[in-house]
Amino acid sequence: xxxxxxxxxxxxxxxxxxxxxxxxxxxxxxxxxxxxxxxxxxxxxxxxxxxxxxxxxxxxxxxxxxxxxxxxxxxxxxxxxxxxxxxxxxxxxxxxxxxxxxxxxxxxxxxxxxxxxxxxxxxxxxxxxxxxxxxxxxxxxxxxxxxxxxxxxxxxxxxxxxxxxxxxxxxxxxxxxxxxxxxxxxxxxxxxxxxxxxxxxxxxxxxxxxxxxxxxxxxxxxxxxxxxxxxxxxxxxxxxxxxxx
Amino acid sequence: xxxxxxxxxxxxxxxxxxxxxxxxxxxxxxxxxxxxxxxxxxxxxxxxxxxxxxxxxxxxxxxxxxxxxxxxxxxxxxxxxxxxxxxxxxxxxxxxxxxxxxxxxxxxxxxxxxxxxxxxxxxxxxxxxxxxxxxxxxxxxxxxxxxxxxxxxxxxxxxxxxxxxxxxxxxxxxxxxxxxxxxxxxxxxxxxxxxxxxxxxxxxxxxxxxxxxxxxxxxxxxxxxxxxxxxxxxxxxxxxxxxxx
DNA sequence: TGCCAAATGAATGTCAGACATTTAAATGTA
DNA sequence: TACATTTAAATGTCTGACATTCATTTGGCA
Numbered sequence: 001x002x003x004x005x006x007x008x009x010x011x012x013x014x015x016x017x018x019x020x021x022x023x024x025x026x027x028x029x030x031x032x033x034x035x036x037x038x039x040x041x042x043x044x045x046x047x048x049x050x051x052x053x054x055x056x057x058x059x060x061x062x063x064x065x066x067x068x069x070x071x072x073x074x075x076x077x078x079x080x081x082x083x084x085x086x087x088x089x090x091x092x093x094x095x096x097x098x099x100x101x102x103x104x105x106x107x108x109x110x111x112x113x114x115x116x117x118x119x120x121x122x123x124x125x126x127x128x129x130x131x132x133x134x135x136x137x138x139x140x141x142x143x144x145x146x147x148x149x150x151x152x153x154x155x156x157x158x159x160x161x162x163x164x165x166x167x168x169x170x171x172x173x174x175x176x177x178x179x180x181x182x183x184x185x186x187x188x189x190x191x192x193x194x195x196x197x198x199x200x201x202x203x204x205x206x207x208x209x210x211x212x213x214x215x216x217x218x219x220x221x222x223x224x225x226x227x228x229x230x231x232x233x234x235x236x237x238x239x240x241x242x243x244x245x
Numbered sequence: 246x247x248x249x250x251x252x253x254x255x256x257x258x259x260x261x262x263x264x265x266x267x268x269x270x271x272x273x274x275x276x277x278x279x280x281x282x283x284x285x286x287x288x289x290x291x292x293x294x295x296x297x298x299x300x301x302x303x304x305x306x307x308x309x310x311x312x313x314x315x316x317x318x319x320x321x322x323x324x325x326x327x328x329x330x331x332x333x334x335x336x337x338x339x340x341x342x343x344x345x346x347x348x349x350x351x352x353x354x355x356x357x358x359x360x361x362x363x364x365x366x367x368x369x370x371x372x373x374x375x376x377x378x379x380x381x382x383x384x385x386x387x388x389x390x391x392x393x394x395x396x397x398x399x400x401x402x403x404x405x406x407x408x409x410x411x412x413x414x415x416x417x418x419x420x421x422x423x424x425x426x427x428x429x430x431x432x433x434x435x436x437x438x439x440x441x442x443x444x445x446x447x448x449x450x451x452x453x454x455x456x457x458x459x460x461x462x463x464x465x466x467x468x469x470x471x472x473x474x475x476x477x478x479x480x481x482x483x484x485x486x487x488x489x490x
Numbered sequence: 491t492g493c494c495a496a497a498t499g500a501a502t503g504t505c506a507g508a509c510a511t512t513t514a515a516a517t518g519t520a
Numbered sequence: 521t522a523c524a525t526t527t528a529a530a531t532g533t534c535t536g537a538c539a540t541t542c543a544t545t546t547g548g549c550a
Contacts, residue, residue: 023339024338024339037501067501068542078344099326167354311531312513315512317513500543509533515527
């Protein structure tokens with residue numbers, strides 16, 4: 001592992017990249033301990049703070065963890081599905097909020113991906129997954145539920161549907177698509193709330209899953225997408241009327 | 246923005262979290278300049294190295310960028326689709342390599358997601374997308390292509406297919422699924438290379454896209470998935486025979 | 491002998507101060 | 521006015537020190 005001191009890039013960035021490559025290429029394996037900060041500083045011929053900045057960069061990506069104390073140090077982290085999902089959700093949320101992606105595009109992407117799970121979920125989902133979906137549908141039908149709680153339940157419903165495919169890689173990939181939409185959906189439900197219709201569609205989807213009817217699940221999701229798009233159009237149209245600037 | 250000095254967590258992690266929250270919640274907007282490192286150190290009552298570690302954590306996630314010089318400082322970054330995709334690919338690759346996900350599961354997830362794009366891509370893809378797909382098919386049919394180059398072309402073909410859906414959010418989401426599979430696919434093509442069959446399937450998919458025939462695109466992808474799974478099974482069976490340990 | 495408590499040492503976490511480098515803006519001069 | 525120089529502000533880096541954590545070792549005591 002070598003770095004180029006004459007490069008215009010930060011030394012800490014170069015060191016982080018060198019270690020990251022070593023991890024990605026398997027030269028450093030899970031739970032392996034890296035040399036101590038002082039040793040790394042020697043190896044790269046830099047000072048300890050520079051090494052520390054590099055290690056913090058890697059820690060921010062969950063590539064390593066650090067322990068204090070006698071047997072402490074930096075260890076290669078086993079990237080868990082949870083950590084990966086959390087990162088993905090943050091990234092997706094920021095991506096949507098910073099790039100003025102149209103609601104239409106984001107909504108289309110989300111439901112396109114979710115429909116991809118429909119067949120697998122209908123075929124494989126367990127009683128637990130189905131119970132989770134039913135529970136969320138029931139919660140959503142309670143009066144007096146705040147908008148935030150309704151949206152959270154909405155997300156939980158879809159997560160259960162996706163997890164029903166029993167493919168953790170698929171669940172991970174879809175986490176960003178489903179969760180990052182929550183802020184955008186909030187934006188709508190505040191004004192154009194039509195909960196009964198959404199709850200009915202959720203119920204229909206749950207029924208279709210219970211019946212192992214993939215086509216009906218897909219149809220339910222498509223109906224939900226259309227409903228969402230319609231609501232969004234109505235909201236945006238109302239905004240244009242009220243605030244033509 | 247406040248931190249708790251008595252918390253067991255690192256100060257730099259707390260500071261990074263505080264700033265990250267401010268960005269996610271919109272209190273800091275794109276291209277806004279953060280206070281200088283010295284000012285942040287004052288605000289949080291910590292030293293400058295600690296602030297720097299926090300900023301490096303955020304830089305590692307592409308949340309901020311830093312500039313040197315008179316008008317320099319840390320600026321909130323507009324998270325680009327490219328940066329988000331690069332992160333997602335790294336994360337997905339590590340997730341697969343560190344969690345002994347079965348080839349079957351990963352392959353299923355990949356093709357399930359890709360099939361989700363089939364209809365959109367068949368309906369919308371431009372001449373450019375189609376030309377890119379054709380070019381990759383042609384490249385793959387060249388003799389003397391290294392395994393690495395063949396796999397890279399394979400990935401490029403699928404990227405073109407996904408991009409054909411003309412939905413950047415969808416492209417972003419699928420980047421990890423498609424690109425992270427490349428190492429796993431390498432593992433196979435080294436031993437059980439059957440390029441002609443794969444090239445033929447790619448050609449059929451390109452033809453189906455050109456004909457705007459969504460069902461045929463889906464069928465082509467399914468055939469490709471079956472081919473890949475069969476190859477994988479053959480390789481794993483051969484390994485078991487040769488190396489029963 | 492066996493067990494518990496205190497000292498040890500190695501590692502990370504934090505701080506203070508200094509210097510180097512980069513960059514844009516202000517300043518001065520032809 | 522145009523160009524060269526100076527200046528100042530900011531990040532990048534280094535040195536050295538101290539604080540804190542924690543497994544290990546050591547010591548004492550029953």
